[in-house]
Amino acid sequence: MRYPEGHKGSVRATIVAKAARALRAGGLAGVSIPALMKAAGLTHGGFYAHFENRDELVSEAVLAAAHETAARVLSPEIGDLDATLDAYLSIGHVEHPEVGCVIAALGTEGRAQSKPVRRAFAEAARGFVRLLETKLHPKSAAGTLSDEAMRLSAQMIGAVVLARLVDDPALAARILNAAKAH
Amino acid sequence: MRYPEGHKGSVRATIVAKAARALRAGGLAGVSIPALMKAAGLTHGGFYAHFENRDELVSEAVLAAAHETAARVLSPEIGDLDATLDAYLSIGHVEHPEVGCVIAALGTEGRAQSKPVRRAFAEAARGFVRLLETKLHPKSAAGTLSDEAMRLSAQMIGAVVLARLVDDPALAARILNAAKAH
DNA sequence: GGTATGCCATGATGGTCGTCATCGCATGCG
DNA sequence: CGCATGCGATGACGACCATCATGGCATACC
Numbered sequence: 001m002r003y004p005e006g007h008k009g010s011v012r013a014t015i016v017a018k019a020a021r022a023l024r025a026g027g028l029a030g031v032s033i034p035a036l037m038k039a040a041g042l043t044h045g046g047f048y049a050h051f052e053n054r055d056e057l058v059s060e061a062v063l064a065a066a067h068e069t070a071a072r073v074l075s076p077e078i079g080d081l082d083a084t085l086d087a088y089l090s091i092g093h094v095e096h097p098e099v100g101c102v103i104a105a106l107g108t109e110g111r112a113q114s115k116p117v118r119r120a121f122a123e124a125a126r127g128f129v130r131l132l133e134t135k136l137h138p139k140s141a142a143g144t145l146s147d148e149a150m151r152l153s154a155q156m157i158g159a160v161v162l163a164r165l166v167d168d169p170a171l172a173a174r175i176l177n178a179a180k181a182h
Numbered sequence: 183m184r185y186p187e188g189h190k191g192s193v194r195a196t197i198v199a200k201a202a203r204a205l206r207a208g209g210l211a212g213v214s215i216p217a218l219m220k221a222a223g224l225t226h227g228g229f230y231a232h233f234e235n236r237d238e239l240v241s242e243a244v245l246a247a248a249h250e251t252a253a254r255v256l257s258p259e260i261g262d263l264d265a266t267l268d269a270y271l272s273i274g275h276v277e278h279p280e281v282g283c284v285i286a287a288l289g290t291e292g293r294a295q296s297k298p299v300r301r302a303f304a305e306a307a308r309g310f311v312r313l314l315e316t317k318l319h320p321k322s323a324a325g326t327l328s329d330e331a332m333r334l335s336a337q338m339i340g341a342v343v344l345a346r347l348v349d350d351p352a353l354a355a356r357i358l359n360a361a362k363a364h
Numbered sequence: 365g366g367t368a369t370g371c372c373a374t375g376a377t378g379g380t381c382g383t384c385a386t387c388g389c390a391t392g393c394g
Numbered sequence: 395c396g397c398a399t400g401c402g403a404t405g406a407c408g409a410c411c412a413t414c415a416t417g418g419c420a421t422a423c424c
Contacts, residue, residue, distance in 0.1 A: 029211035045405085103343070107343045108290045109290060111346050159336035165304055165306075167304035168304070168308075185421075215413085216412095228372040236412065
């Protein structure tokens with residue numbers, strides 16, 4: 001069929017959005033192209049009309065996931081630092097990695113990926129610390145990162161990773177609460 | 183050939199040890215059985231004489247890696263807490279995940295694995311916090327975990343994950359140093 | 365020293381993956 | 395109203411995977 005203007009672009013955007021979700025749920029290597037396309041309501045055939053290769057989609061999905069979490073948890077309008085900590089260090093975040101922080105969901109997989117994917121993770125990681133910096137010190141000069149922002153970023157990410165691994169809801173909740181101290 | 187007593191057991195141990203290294207380097211899904219066996223100096227054929235299936239090897243490799251790091255970095259004879267922090271939060275650790283902490287190397291992959299593998303990760307995670315607890319409070323009752331041990335565990339793991347992702351040696355070093363505060 | 369043993373190499377099988385070529389078809393344009 | 399357009403479905407290809415069946419062969423035992 002002849003498709004309406006901009007159709008292809010919007011389809012591409014939904015593929016990226018659904019992939020961002022599916023990859024966080026199943027791991028970077030755990031979801032195939034057929035599965036990713038099915039998540040977007042399509043079959044595998046059209047994939048290469050939208051992306052050069054699988055890594056291009058993975059890279060964009062990582063960035064999309066990072067922006068999504070930034071807007072939901074780290075953006076200024078969420079509230080002060082405590083509001084961000086409460087949202088990030090929550091049971092809901094631990095139980096739903098598919099809509100949570102991409103670093104806490106896929107962080108350790110980034111290192112072993114191709115260069116474009118590694119670049120996406122690098123940008124996500126730097127963006128995380130940068131946003132936390134502006135929450136800690138709203139009037140700090142752009143581009144400077146305080147030790148406190150780096151330390152607290154590590155603490156938040158590590159806490160969610162640990163809480164997801166211990167396989168014990170009560171202990172997970174204790175880890176999250178312990179990580180709210182700063 | 184007729185092999186000397188205990189030969190099979192020692193071969194199995196070297197397969198696990200080499201797999202622990204290869205999996206931390208390449209990711210849980212990034213190394214195939216042929217590759218894992220080649221790392222141990224064998225071909226893929228004999229694999230199922232040693233393991234029920236791939237997940238059994240992965241589970242054992244995760245535990246072996248955890249014990250290895252515990253002995254090298256977290257054991258009492260390393261020194262006090264500062265010695266452990268210096269070793270864990272070092273450039274060498276960031277640059278060599280294949281011999282480093284299994285949680286910092288593979289932590290986010292654990293959640294999406296089969297039950298035996300998840301159990302291995304859960305034990306590794308709990309063991310990490312437990313060992314840090316005895317370093318922080320040597321005379322605390324066995325089995326109790328302080329908020330401080332959980333918070334600092336998260337901070338250490340998150341710092342290494344972040345440092346590996348930012349793709350900037352100078353920034354990585356700053357993150358590591360920032361995470362030495364407690 | 366002959367022989368039975370059992371570990372491991374060779375090789376096959378079915379399935380799935382990433383990638384690509386082809387085609388049908390519904391609709392926006394003339 | 396007919397037709398050209400271009401998106402996406404169908405299907406094929408080679409590669410690689412996990413798993414398993416078979417066989418060779420060097421040695422520890424009798």
